[in-house]
Amino acid sequence: MTTRVRFAPSPTGYLHIGSARTALYNYLYAKKTGGKFLLRIEDTDIARSTEESTRSILEGLAWLGLDHEEEIVFQSDNADKHREAAKKLLAEGKAYRDFTPKEAASDKTVKEAIIERARQADKNMRDNPYRNLSEVESDTRAANGEPYAIRLKVAESGKTSFEDEVFGLQERDYSDTEDLVLLRSDGHPLYNLAVVCDDIEMGITHVIRGQDHLTNTHKQVLIYEALGATPPKFAHLPLILAPNKGKLSKRKHGEIVSMTTYRDAGFIPAAFTNFLALLGWSAGEEQEIYSMDELIEKFSLDHIHRSSAVFNFRENDPRHWTDDKALWMNAEYIRTMPLDELLPLVKAELKAAKLWREEYDSSADFSSQSNEAPTQDSPPSEGGVAAASADGVVLSSSRQWFERAVELIRHRFFTLKDFSSQGRAYFSEDYDFDAAAIAKNLTKFPDLRDWLPELADRFEAEFVDKEYSEENIETLVKAFTEEKGTKLGVIMNGARTLLTGVAVGPSMLSVFEILGVEKTVMRLRSQVAWNQ
RNA sequence: GACCGGUUCGUCUAGGGGUUAGGACACCGCCCUUUCACGGCGGCAACACGGGUUCAAAUCCCGUACCGGUUACCA
Numbered sequence: 001m002t003t004r005v006r007f008a009p010s011p012t013g014y015l016h017i018g019s020a021r022t023a024l025y026n027y028l029y030a031k032k033t034g035g036k037f038l039l040r041i042e043d044t045d046i047a048r049s050t051e052e053s054t055r056s057i058l059e060g061l062a063w064l065g066l067d068h069e070e071e072i073v074f075q076s077d078n079a080d081k082h083r084e085a086a087k088k089l090l091a092e093g094k095a096y097r098d099f100t101p102k103e104a105a106s107d108k109t110v111k112e113a114i115i116e117r118a119r120q121a122d123k124n125m126r127d128n129p130y131r132n133l134s135e136v137e138s139d140t141r142a143a144n145g146e147p148y149a150i151r152l153k154v155a156e157s158g159k160t161s162f163e164d165e166v167f168g169l170q171e172r173d174y175s176d177t178e179d180l181v182l183l184r185s186d187g188h189p190l191y192n193l194a195v196v197c198d199d200i201e202m203g204i205t206h207v208i209r210g211q212d213h214l215t216n217t218h219k220q221v222l223i224y225e226a227l228g229a230t231p232p233k234f235a236h237l238p239l240i241l242a243p244n245k246g247k248l249s250k251r252k253h254g255e256i257v258s259m260t261t262y263r264d265a266g267f268i269p270a271a272f273t274n275f276l277a278l279l280g281w282s283a284g285e286e287q288e289i290y291s292m293d294e295l296i297e298k299f300s301l302d303h304i305h306r307s308s309a310v311f312n313f314r315e316n317d318p319r320h321w322t323d324d325k326a327l328w329m330n331a332e333y334i335r336t337m338p339l340d341e342l343l344p345l346v347k348a349e350l351k352a353a354k355l356w357r358e359e360y361d362s363s364a365d366f367s368s369q370s371n372e373a374p375t376q377d378s379p380p381s382e383g384g385v386a387a388a389s390a391d392g393v394v395l396s397s398s399r400q401w402f403e404r405a406v407e408l409i410r411h412r413f414f415t416l417k418d419f420s421s422q423g424r425a426y427f428s429e430d431y432d433f434d435a436a437a438i439a440k441n442l443t444k445f446p447d448l449r450d451w452l453p454e455l456a457d458r459f460e461a462e463f464v465d466k467e468y469s470e471e472n473i474e475t476l477v478k479a480f481t482e483e484k485g486t487k488l489g490v491i492m493n494g495a496r497t498l499l500t501g502v503a504v505g506p507s508m509l510s511v512f513e514i515l516g517v518e519k520t521v522m523r524l525r526s527q528v529a530w531n532q
Numbered sequence: 533g534a535c536c537g538g539u540u541c542g543u544c545u546a547g548g549g550g551u552u553a554g555g556a557c558a559c560c561g562c563c564c565u566u567u568c569a570c571g572g573c574g575g576c577a578a579c580a581c582g583g584g585u586u587c588a589a590a591u592c593c594c595g596u597a598c599c600g601g602u603u604a605c606c607a
Contacts, residue, residue: 010607045606102605123534149605167537176535176603184605191607214536215602238538238600245599275544278556282545286555305538305545308600312543312558319569325544325557335570411570441567477566492566504568 003035003205007061007068008075008195010042011053013250015060015259017311018210018240021276025237026208027066028277028299038202039068043076044194060259064269065292073202075194082189082197085227086150086182094226095182097138097148098130102185125178126156150183152222160218165206165235165301172218180219192216196223199232208235208301211308235301238280238308248311256313256322266415267326268345271333275326279309289332331414339407346406346419353420355427360402405514408506425500426514433529437503441493442529447484448494449530455480455491456524463517470509477509499523 007023009015015023030037039061043049061068089095130138131153142148154174161171182193189197195216199207207217214236224231242248248257255261262272274290282305283290283298290298314320320327334342350356409423425431442448455477462476481488492508499511499520512520 008607012607042607048606098605100605151605170536172535178603181605186605188605190605195607210601211537212601213607216607218536236537241600243543247600278544280544284546286546288544288556307538309545310543320558323543323557328557331569412568414569437567481566487566489566496567502568504570506568506570508566 003033006038008040012048014056017257031296036069040073063263098151099148147185149181149185151179160221166304206233211236241310266417268333271330275329335411349416431501433501437497441497453525456521468517473512
């Protein structure tokens with residue numbers, strides 16, 4: 001039997017990080033077993049479900065690359081079938097009509113009422129006066145138009161049990177389970193009934209979902225039994241907690257738990273997926289970087305943890321605004337993933353920041369050069385820019401230049417956003433100067449105000465016909481430094497600040513070279529930073 | 533309250549009767565270097581507590597504490 005799993009979010013908000021992980025585990029399990037990963041939107045709560053949420057969730061899944069198979073099932077479309085099932089159970093005497101008037105209450109008071117009720121000691125779950133109403137009276141009252149809900153008639157004694165793939169044997173005494181409502185008095189089916197009916201209908205073999213459904217599962221097992229269906233296998237996932245080990249909620253933690261936040265913050269889907277996979281599961285080895293294929297290969301339900309994980313972040317700390325490990329992993333992907341996979345992502349980021357130039361896509365002005373991306377091993381000084389600049393042309397707009405620039409600057413970046421912020425100076429003349437960099441590298445050495453423009457003159461004169469290579473640049477700058485009787489670092493860091501606007505980055509020789517002599521000269525002469 | 537579940541460095545985790553309790557992130561230090569959030573080396577840091585079982589317990593059992601989930605005509 002091929003496995004069929006489903007991710008079944010309720011569309012009441014964006015895709016939550018915990019939901020995303022649930023979706024991922026379902027996906028991994030499906031792929032691992034050669035089964036199918038299905039999607040069902042649980043929109044039976046008409047009041048709270050929105051189309052926008054559905055769209056947002058779909059977007060989140062697409063971003064993560066968790067593509068579902070078959071048609072999306074909208075639970076509300078199956079309401080008739082759910083009603084039928086409830087009626088069938090009613091007819092078979094496995095459920096009964098409850099004529100207790102529905103209490104009109106807002107969400108808030110409902111929650112309070114639950115807590116209130118919970119305070120009371122052991123209540124009898126079978127004390128509903130309508131539980132044993134005669135069939136005749138029940139039918140009569142219904143025929144008279146009296147509103148009623150349909151409740152499952154849970155047996156007086158016995159217990160439900162199922163073997164959870166993660167938590168092991170689960171048992172619950174019937175006396176701890178109330179006669180749950182299957183159908184509301186307004187005729188709308190309730191979650192537990194809808195889930196069971198749909199899972200049966202969709203042929204779901206494994207239900208993989210959050211631990212918060214563990215007690216629901218007992219109720220659902222009861223419904224399966226009443227319906228005469230065999231329950232699927234269940235695997236409950238530990239929860240993801242906030243740093244204070246409390247609930248990680250949309251309300252309290254806002255953006256930090258939304259997938260769109262990570263997409264918009266410049267995360268790489270593969271990196272985030274990798275991070276998520278390790279939050280509650282481990283292959284039992286020391287490897288931490290896994291491609292999707294590796295995750296699929298190594299994933300198994302029995303290595304899912306039983307204890308919840310903390311999603312660690314520090315509020316009001318820009319450097320640790322989200323889980324450090326997620327940040328690290330994203331950086332790791334940015335600096336080590338194959339360049340040709342990174343390039344399109346950088347392109348998208350630059351496009352969004354209006355820094356993209358179509359020339360970066362064409363190799364037209366490099367007819368004699370190969371299209372292959374430079375590897376980390378190949379020294380940059382042998383590349384096309386140097387060769388091209390020998391003709392006195394600065395080709396800072398070609399495909400090859402773009403590839404080299406990305407390769408050069410990616411090593412210190414954490415997110416894709418860094419390419420358009422910290423790395424902005426590589427792609428635009430309109431970049432900002434970091435105040436700390438100015439203070440540390442410029443104003444501390446007032447002489448630089450004269451020296452750097454002077455250095456610009458040297459560059460201009462020297463590289464009229466000489467190759468603009470790192471080697472030649474180094475010779476020139478070193479000579480200049482000695483002449484001024486200062487340290488190389490003073491000149492280099494001053495230049496770095498003017499050329500890139502920031503205090504960190506790759507080797508300055510590479511920076512000079514990648515920017516080309518024209519921009520170098522122009523920026524060394526600029527007084528903009530000095531006037532800030 | 534009741535029912536259920538959990539507890540290994542700050543965080544993610546490995547280990548499931550005999551380990552100097554391993555790795556990763558974060559943090560700190562040193563090195564490299566023209567700076568640096570790259571890289572290299574190193575350091576700090578954990579078995580919740582109390583009883584048992586056993587020659588031996590982080591590991592098995594019981595209890596306690598703490599944390600979490602559920603307890604809706606929400607999902």
